[in-house]
Amino acid sequence: MSNPRQSAHPIDPLFTNRWSPRAFAEETIAEPALMSLLEAARWAPSAYNVQPWRFIYARRDTPAWQPIFDSLVEFNQMWTKRAAALVVVVSQREALFPGRAEAAPNQWHSFDAGAAWASLAFQATLSGWSAHAMAGFDAEKLRAAIQLPQGYAIETVVAVGRKGDPAVLPDGVRKLEAPSDRRALAETAAEGVFRQ
Numbered sequence: 001m002s003n004p005r006q007s008a009h010p011i012d013p014l015f016t017n018r019w020s021p022r023a024f025a026e027e028t029i030a031e032p033a034l035m036s037l038l039e040a041a042r043w044a045p046s047a048y049n050v051q052p053w054r055f056i057y058a059r060r061d062t063p064a065w066q067p068i069f070d071s072l073v074e075f076n077q078m079w080t081k082r083a084a085a086l087v088v089v090v091s092q093r094e095a096l097f098p099g100r101a102e103a104a105p106n107q108w109h110s111f112d113a114g115a116a117w118a119s120l121a122f123q124a125t126l127s128g129w130s131a132h133a134m135a136g137f138d139a140e141k142l143r144a145a146i147q148l149p150q151g152y153a154i155e156t157v158v159a160v161g162r163k164g165d166p167a168v169l170p171d172g173v174r175k176l177e178a179p180s181d182r183r184a185l186a187e188t189a190a191e192g193v194f195r196q
Ligand SMILES: Cc1cc2nc3c(=O)[nH]c(=O)nc-3n(C[C@H](O)[C@H](O)[C@H](O)COP(=O)(O)O)c2cc1C
Pocket: 018, 019, 020, 021, 076, 132, 133, 134, 135, 136, 137, 156, 178, 179, 180
C-alpha cells in the first residue's frame, strides 16, 4: 500500500512509514528477529538511565501466548490472533537513583517506557515488521498471567506481526486499515508559551 502521509517539514520516511495495522499475515517470528526489536527498545533513553521498562513477550504457538492473549479485550483478540508476538511493556514505579541509598518514586517511569515502545515500533518498521500498541486488556488478568510483582505498572501490550491482507478483517475494521493523519504542527508546538 502506498503511504498517503505527508510531512510538513523534512523528516526521515521512517516516521511516516510506521503505523499500526490490524491486518496481520499469519507469519510467525523467529526469536532472534523479536530480540532485535526488544534490543532497540533496550537502548531507549530514560531519566538517570534507570531503564524502568521490562518486556514480557510471547510468540504465537508457544505456551506463553495464550495467557497473555486471553487478557486482551475481544476487539483486540479479533485481530491479534494473527500477530506473530505479543510484548507486554511494564515499568517499575520506583528506582534507585544515583547517590540515593533507597528506592524512591520514579515520576518518569511511564514516560520512559513510552520511549522504549516507540523504539521497538520504529525498529519493527525498519525490519519489515509492524507493531501495534494496545490499551485494551484486563489488567488484573494480565498481571496474573505474567506473574507481575508489586511495584510494576502495566503500560501496554504490543502486537508484532507482518502486515497482511486487509480482507481478513471485518468490514468496519477494514476501513480503518490505513495510515492515519496528525494534527498540524502549529497546533502542537508553540514558541515560549502554551497556546490553546
Ligand atoms: C498506548 C496505546 C494504546 C492503544 N490501544 C489500542 C487498542 O487497544 N486497540 C487498538 O486497536 N489500537 C490501539 N492503539 C493504536 C492507536 O489507535 C494508534 O496508534 C493511533 O490511532 C495512531 O495510529 P498509528 O499508530 O497507525 O499512527 C493504541 C496505541 C497506543 C500508543
